[in-house]
Amino acid sequence: MDKKITDPNHIRPNFQNVPFWNPTKIHDHEIGKKIHRMDLNECPYPPSQKVIEAMQSVAGTLNRYPDGTCPELTPLIADRVGVPIDTITWGGGSTQLLTSIAEISVAPGQNLVTPHLIWRRFEGVFKIVDASVTSVPNKVDGGIDVEALTNAIGNDTRLLICVTPNNPTGMMLSEDEIRHVSENTPENVLLFVDEAYHEFAVHAGGPNALEILKERKGPWVITRTFSKAYALAGVRLGYAICSSPETVNALRMVSSTFNLNGFAETAAVAAWHDPDYTQFILDKNAEERDRIIAGLQDMGYEPMPSVTNFVSCDIGRPGAEVVTAMRERGLRIATVGGNDFTNFIRVSMGIPEDTDAFLENLKAVLG
Ligand SMILES: Cc1ncc(COP(=O)(O)O)c(C=O)c1O
Numbered sequence: 001m002d003k004k005i006t007d008p009n010h011i012r013p014n015f016q017n018v019p020f021w022n023p024t025k026i027h028d029h030e031i032g033k034k035i036h037r038m039d040l041n042e043c044p045y046p047p048s049q050k051v052i053e054a055m056q057s058v059a060g061t062l063n064r065y066p067d068g069t070c071p072e073l074t075p076l077i078a079d080r081v082g083v084p085i086d087t088i089t090w091g092g093g094s095t096q097l098l099t100s101i102a103e104i105s106v107a108p109g110q111n112l113v114t115p116h117l118i119w120r121r122f123e124g125v126f127k128i129v130d131a132s133v134t135s136v137p138n139k140v141d142g143g144i145d146v147e148a149l150t151n152a153i154g155n156d157t158r159l160l161i162c163v164t165p166n167n168p169t170g171m172m173l174s175e176d177e178i179r180h181v182s183e184n185t186p187e188n189v190l191l192f193v194d195e196a197y198h199e200f201a202v203h204a205g206g207p208n209a210l211e212i213l214k215e216r217k218g219p220w221v222i223t224r225t226f227s228k229a230y231a232l233a234g235v236r237l238g239y240a241i242c243s244s245p246e247t248v249n250a251l252r253m254v255s256s257t258f259n260l261n262g263f264a265e266t267a268a269v270a271a272w273h274d275p276d277y278t279q280f281i282l283d284k285n286a287e288e289r290d291r292i293i294a295g296l297q298d299m300g301y302e303p304m305p306s307v308t309n310f311v312s313c314d315i316g317r318p319g320a321e322v323v324t325a326m327r328e329r330g331l332r333i334a335t336v337g338g339n340d341f342t343n344f345i346r347v348s349m350g351i352p353e354d355t356d357a358f359l360e361n362l363k364a365v366l367g
Contacts, residue, residue: 014127030330036354039323039332041167041310043231044350045284047267048277051232054270055263062262068255070239070265076272077239081210086245089252092259094196094223094238095121097251101221101240102129104250105159105190112159113152115144117338119167119194132156142169142304142312142341146177150184160185163194164209165201168336168346170306175207187218190247195222196238197308199229203282204307210241219243221251226264228309229278230271237264285309288349295359299366312336312346315366319345325365331358 009016023040037044046052070090078085091097098121106112108130114122117138126133134152139145144166153160162181165172173181178193185191193209195201202208213220222241227233237260242248271278292311296303303313315322319335322345326333336344347358 012130014130018127034330036331036350036357038348038350038354038358039334039346040233041228041308041348042233043228043281043285043309044354045231045281047231048271048274050274050277051267051270054266055235058263058266064262065258066260066262066265068252068258068260070260070268073265073269073272076269077241081241083210083214083241084245087242087248089240089242089248089255090260090264091223091238091240091251091255092261093227093233093236094194094225094240096236096255096259097223097238097240098122098194099125099128100251100254101190101192101223102126102131102159103254104247105192106131107158109156110158111154111156112161113149113157114161115149115163115166117142117166117169117336117341118161118163119196120337122161131159138169138338138340140340141171142166143171144173144177146173146180150181153184153186153189157186157189159190159192161192161194163196165197165206165306165308167196167308167310168312168334168338168341168344169304170197170308170310170312171304172201172204172206172307173209175212178207178209178212182212182216182220185216185218189218191216191218191220193220193222196225197228198224199278199282200285200308203286206307213243216243219247221247226268226271229281230268231277231281232267232271235261235264235267237268284351285349288352288355291352291355292347292349292358295355296362299359299363310346310348312341312344314341314344315362316343317366319343322362322365326358326361329361329365331361333358 111132113134116135136148220243225238334346
């Protein structure tokens, strides 16, 4: 072998020197200590008892591969949201679907349009597909600028991304804004709406994005998840509702054949059949959100008007410093990221005791 080596690196340029960030890591000195986990927008309550029992009942079948098309769960959802069964597909968390959606729509070098301030995982997705990314600044209040977004669509654009309610702002698009995006995204562009916080938006009286997208002529996909309002982040189950079976087939093609775990469908069916528990989660979340917003306002801050299970707020000094100081006190909260939002922190809703600890410690840290 005397072939001339032109590129000695076996890793694609986009993945070289990318530091791995493990958001769930517990540091050695934290082991065994009380930690208020308010950084990952998780549900602070365990899955419902019915879900736990249902999962126990299938534990003995885990020697078999599960049916990743979720034949029992799909018709339940299709019926509730009014779409054909063959327009829904599943991912190992909606996180997996984000990558798949970009993979099926944008070839390397083609363009995608995205708001600048969205969930940070999208940065990884953009590296994977190697797209040209048009990142559209958010409005001053952090909201997604839908006009600027659709104006940024060019001839090479194949994917337009919206997140509503958005992470890290917690703010949702209005009915008019969703309609604007739907009507002004050309028919050769896949319109992707990430609705990981859908149930919280509905609870807050938000618009029905799906009904608006159903009127759209061009292709669209909406993703939702069982991680948040159904208290099932650990089973990793999300779904995509698509404008056509063709999109579903493409998404299945790029996901692994056995991309779900053997507990996921059973857990989700049980959660779906336990709406009282979901209602409990949503009600409790709204109570703690109100308390956190009021507490921050009492301290003289103006939190973003979140409808979700987290609240972001400008605290007038680098958010990263406050996150570190809070972690030393046993509270995990997050930064917000984005060029114009470095003085913000993001806190996920917990149980009442977490809210108390958050407000008390934040006061101490901010002096
Ligand atoms: C906007 C957004 N989309 C998707 C996800 C991923 O959720 P999951 O993969 O648990 O379904 C998150 C998680 O926090 C999120 O904030």
